[in-house]
Amino acid sequence: METIKNALDFSDFPRLDLTVAGAVALCLIIFPLFPLSSFAMSTMIQFLMFALYGMGWNTIGGYGGQVDLGKAQYVGIGAYTTAVMLIRWDIPFWVSMPIGVCFAVTWSFIIGYPLFRLKGHYFAIATIATSLVLKDIFEVWEFVGAARGLEISPIKYHPPDFLRLIFREDIYYFYFILGFFFLGILYINWFRKSRLGYQLRSIKDNEDMARSLGINVHWAKIKTYAIATGFVSVVGSFHACYIKNIEPEDTMSLDISILIALMAMLGGAGSLWGPIIGAGILIPLKSYLKEWLGAQAGLVGIDLILYALIIMLISAYEPRGVWGIIEKIRRRKRA
Numbered sequence: 180m181e182t183i184k185n186a187l188d189f190s191d192f193p194r195l196d197l198t199v200a201g202a203v204a205l206c207l208i209i210f211p212l213f214p215l216s217s218f219a220m221s222t223m224i225q226f227l228m229f230a231l232y233g234m235g236w237n238t239i240g241g242y243g244g245q246v247d248l249g250k251a252q253y254v255g256i257g258a259y260t261t262a263v264m265l266i267r268w269d270i271p272f273w274v275s276m277p278i279g280v281c282f283a284v285t286w287s288f289i290i291g292y293p294l295f296r297l298k299g300h301y302f303a304i305a306t307i308a309t310s311l312v313l314k315d316i317f318e319v320w321e322f323v324g325a326a327r328g329l330e331i332s333p334i335k336y337h338p339p340d341f342l343r344l345i346f347r348e349d350i351y352y353f354y355f356i357l358g359f360f361f362l363g364i365l366y367i368n369w370f371r372k373s374r375l376g377y378q379l380r381s382i383k384d385n386e387d388m389a390r391s392l393g394i395n396v397h398w399a400k401i402k403t404y405a406i407a408t409g410f411v412s413v414v415g416s417f418h419a420c421y422i423k424n425i426e427p428e429d430t431m432s433l434d435i436s437i438l439i440a441l442m443a444m445l446g447g448a449g450s451l452w453g454p455i456i457g458a459g460i461l462i463p464l465k466s467y468l469k470e471w472l473g474a475q476a477g478l479v480g481i482d483l484i485l486y487a488l489i490i491m492l493i494s495a496y497e498p499r500g501v502w503g504i505i506e507k508i509r510r511r512k513r514a
Contacts, residue, residue: 182369185368185369185372185373186365186366186368186369187365187368188368188372189368192451196452200452204361207227207357207360208357210223210353211350211353211354217349218466220349220350220353221349221466222462222463222466222467223353224349224352224353224356224421225462225466226458226459226462226463227353227356227357227359227360227458228356228414228417228418229438229439229442229458229461229462230360230363230442230454230455230458230459231356231359231360231363231410231413231414232250232254232410232411232414232439232442232454232458233439233442233443233446233453233454233455233457233458234363234364234367234410234443234454234455235250235363235406235407235408235409235410235411235414236250236407236411236439236440236442236443236454237367237407237443237448237449237450237453237454238367238370238379238403238406238407238410239400239403239404239406239407240407240440240443240444240448241443241447241448241449241450241453241454242370242371242376242379242380242383242403242449243379243382243383243399243400243403244379244382244383245295245302245400245404246300246302246303246440247302247303247306247404247407247436247440248303248306248307248310248433248436248437248440249306249307249308249309249310249436250310250407250408250411250435250436250439250440251310251314251430251431251432251433251434251435251436251439252286252309252310252313252314252431252436253283253286253287253408253411253412253415254411254412254414254415254418254430254431254435255313255314255317255415255425255427255430255431256279256282256283256286256313256412256415257276257279257280257283257411257412257413257414257415257416257418257419258279258415258416258418258419258425258430259279259317259323259329259419259425259430260275260276260278260279260282260416261275261276261279261415261416261419261420262329262331262419262425263322263323263329264278265331265343265419265420266329266331269343271342271343271344272342272343272344272416272417272420273342275416276413276416276417279412279413279415279416280408280409280412280413280416282412283408283409283411283412283415284405284408284409284412286313286408287401287404287405287408288401288405290309291400291401291404291405292397292401294306294309295397295400295401295404296397306436307433307436310431310433310436311433313431314427314428314431314432317427317431318427324426326426326427326428327426328424328425328426328427328429329424329425330423330424331345331419331420331423331424332423333345333346333347333423339351343420344417344420344421345420352417352420352421355417356414356417356421359413359414359417363410364451364455367451368451370406371451375399375402375403378394378399379399379400379403380449381394382394382396382399382400383449411439415430418430438461438465441457441461441490442454442457442458442461443457444457444494444500445457445460445461445490445493445494445500445501446458446459446460446500446501446502447499447500447501447502447503448499448500449499450499450502452502453500453501453502456500456501456502457500457501460489460501461490464489
């Protein structure tokens with residue numbers, strides 16, 4: 180009961196923030212009711228997915244201060260677990276998804292114990308290495324389709340199928356991922372006020388001081404890494420049912436890991452709303468700039484240049500991201 184109360188407690192945010200958040204939540208709920216293109220709906224689903232990825236990364240990267248650049252490996256573990264179990268044994272999403280989370284968390288414990296002996300850029304490089312090694316393994320592993328990947332055929336399942344999460348219309352996928360999105364916000368709101376959340380802030384500020392207070396720094400990092408992994412793996416399982424065609428390059432590439440980290444850092448790492456803001460900026464930019472500019476003759480790649488330029492400008496002005504800019508403006512007004 181106390182956990183639920185803490186998850187629902189947003190009293191530390193100004194009333195204006197909660198009003199804006201409520202208005203955004205209402206807009207998300209009624210979004211599919213408007214006449215929209217399939218491209219717009221797809222972009223919105225990707226926004227919700229990457230917002231969840233960013234929330235997961237924010238636990239270890241934002242509150243814990245550990246720059247993890249290997250989160251794509253857990254996207255792949257979740258996606259492949261669901262796809263393999265559905266294709267080979269017809270096991271529904273609601274069974275394969277938690278099994279995928281267990282696989283991903285187990286792997287996170289196996290590699291997390293030695294990885295968290297490293298610090299700074301050594302840790303970041305090591306996470307990249309583990310992710311790329313796992314991707315290479317999947318590319319030659321015939322059981323999971325090797326480099327050609329796996330394809331889920333919606334025809335044999337007679338959609339809509341709520342057990343296997345197989346639908347023809349994107350509106351179903353939208354509301355499913357929106358439900359996960361709201362649950363993710365509630366969990367992170369509880370997490371940041373939990374004992375582990377306060378321990379991570381102490382570790383981020385000064386590890387030696389945290390140890391002197393009796394905090395098991397190494398174990399706190401490993402537990403948080405497992406929590407971040409669980410977030411990513413759940414969305415990876417959803418990704419398999421939504422995309423229906425998964426390959427190692429699409430689910431486990433370094434680009435995805437970097438994009439997940441950028442979401443939180445651009446929006447504001449270590450804040451509740453930061454990953455959501457970051458996803459709200461980067462995903463539409465990524466989708467629409469690529470559509471409007473990247474596809475035109477002579478402009479291939481300019482979308483990536485503009486995308487990177489915006490990130491650099493915001494980061495140069497305020498290292499804490501967009502949420503840091505908002506807080507800076509508030510402090511000036513109060514002063």
